[in-house]
Amino acid sequence: MTFLAIDVGNTRLKWALYDAPRPGAALIAHGAEFLDHIDRLAEGSWASLPHPERMLGCVVAGDAVKRRVQEQMELWDVAPSWVVSSAQEAGLTNGYDHPSRLGSDRWVAMIGARHHVLARGPARPLVVVMVGTAVTVECIDTEGRFMGGLILPGHGIMLRALESGTAGLHVPTGEVRPFPTNTSDALTSGGTYAIAGAVERMYQHLLQHCGQEPACIMTGGAGWKMAPSMTRPFELVDNLIFDGLLEIAARRFGG
Numbered sequence: 515m516t517f518l519a520i521d522v523g524n525t526r527l528k529w530a531l532y533d534a535p536r537p538g539a540a541l542i543a544h545g546a547e548f549l550d551h552i553d554r555l556a557e558g559s560w561a562s563l564p565h566p567e568r569m570l571g572c573v574v575a576g577d578a579v580k581r582r583v584q585e586q587m588e589l590w591d592v593a594p595s596w597v598v599s600s601a602q603e604a605g606l607t608n609g610y611d612h613p614s615r616l617g618s619d620r621w622v623a624m625i626g627a628r629h630h631v632l633a634r635g636p637a638r639p640l641v642v643v644m645v646g647t648a649v650t651v652e653c654i655d656t657e658g659r660f661m662g663g664l665i666l667p668g669h670g671i672m673l674r675a676l677e678s679g680t681a682g683l684h685v686p687t688g689e690v691r692p693f694p695t696n697t698s699d700a701l702t703s704g705g706t707y708a709i710a711g712a713v714e715r716m717y718q719h720l721l722q723h724c725g726q727e728p729a730c731i732m733t734g735g736a737g738w739k740m741a742p743s744m745t746r747p748f749e750l751v752d753n754l755i756f757d758g759l760l761e762i763a764a765r766r767f768g769g
C-alpha cells in the first residue's frame with residue numbers, strides 16, 4: 515500500500531513516497547519544492563510517480579497553501595489527511611497549554627524522535643532540535659510527555675533581521691569561530707551560538723527535571739551545519755517529520 519508523506523514547511527514543501535504506511539518502509543521517491551513552485555508538482559515531479567494509496571501530511575504554512583497542495587493531489591484518487599496536534603498520539607502526550615496550537619511539524623517530529631529512541635533502548639528524556647526557517651527545541655520526559663519547547667528565529671531570519679535593522683551590516687557569510695575578528699565571522703558565529711546556547715539551556719532544564727542524561731536528536735536541512743557547534747553530541751536524523759508521519763500512518767491506516 516503506497517504511502518505519500520508531505521511536510522509543508524515555512525519555506526519549502528518536502529515529500530516522500532514509501533511502499534507502505536509503516537516505520538521502516540522502503541523509500542520509492544522523494545523531493546522538495548519552494549512554496550512558490552508547488553503549483554507545478556502535478557505536472558512536474560509527481561506526474562510520473564506510482565499512485566499513492568494513502569497520504570498523510572503536516573502543514574504549518576496556512577490554509578491557502580494547504581489548498582494549493584490538495585489541488586495538486588487531485589492527480590490521484592487519494593484522500594488528503596493532515597495531522598493536527600492533539601493531547602495524545604502515538605505514545606506521546608502533549609503538555610502545551612492548548613495542544614492543538616502546537617505546530618504540527620513540531621508534534622510529528624517529536625513522535626518520530628521518541629520512537630527513534632525507543633527503537634534503540636529503554637525510554638529516556640529527549641531533546642529534539644529542528645533547524646530550518648525557524649528553529650525549535652523540544653523537551654520530552656522519560657514517560658513520553660512533551661513538557662515544552664522553544665521557538666527561535668532560524669539562522670537566515672537572524673541575519674536578515676540584522677541586515678535590515680542596522681545601517682551597515684551587509685557582508686558575506688563567514689565562519690563559526692570561538693573569537694570572531696571580522697564582521698562576517700561575528701554574524702555567522704553569533705547566529706550559530708545563539709541556537710547552540712539555547713539548546714544547551716533546554717538540555718540543562720531537562721537534565722535537572724528528570725535527573726537523567728537526555729538523548730539529543732537534531733533534524734532539519736541545516737542540522738549538519740549546526741552539529742559541530744553544539745555543546746553536546748547530537749544524533750543527526752535526516753527527516754524526523756517523515757519518520758513521525760510513518761508512525762502515525764501505521765496507527766491510522768494499519769500499515
Ligand SMILES: Nc1ncnc2c1ncn2[C@@H]1O[C@H](COP(=O)(O)OP(=O)(O)OP(=O)(O)O)[C@@H](O)[C@H]1O
Pocket residue numbers: 522523524525526527645646647648668669670671706734735736739740
Ligand atoms: N550555517 C547555518 N547554521 C544554522 N542554520 C542555517 C545555516 N545556514 C542556513 N541555515 C538555516 O537553514 C534553513 C534551511 O533549512 P531547511 O532546508 O530545513 O529549511 P526549509 O525547508 O527551507 O524550512 P521549512 O521546513 O520551514 O520550510 C535556512 O532558512 C536557514 O535559516
Ligand SMILES: CC(C)(CO)[C@@H](O)C(=O)NCCC(=O)O
Pocket residue numbers: 524574615616617618619620648649650665
Ligand atoms: C514554530 C514553527 C514556525 C516552526 O516551524 C511552527 O511549528 C508553527 O508555526 N507553530 C505554531 C506555534 C507553536 O508551535 O506554538
Ligand SMILES: [K+]
Pocket residue numbers: 521522523524619646
Ligand atoms: K518544517
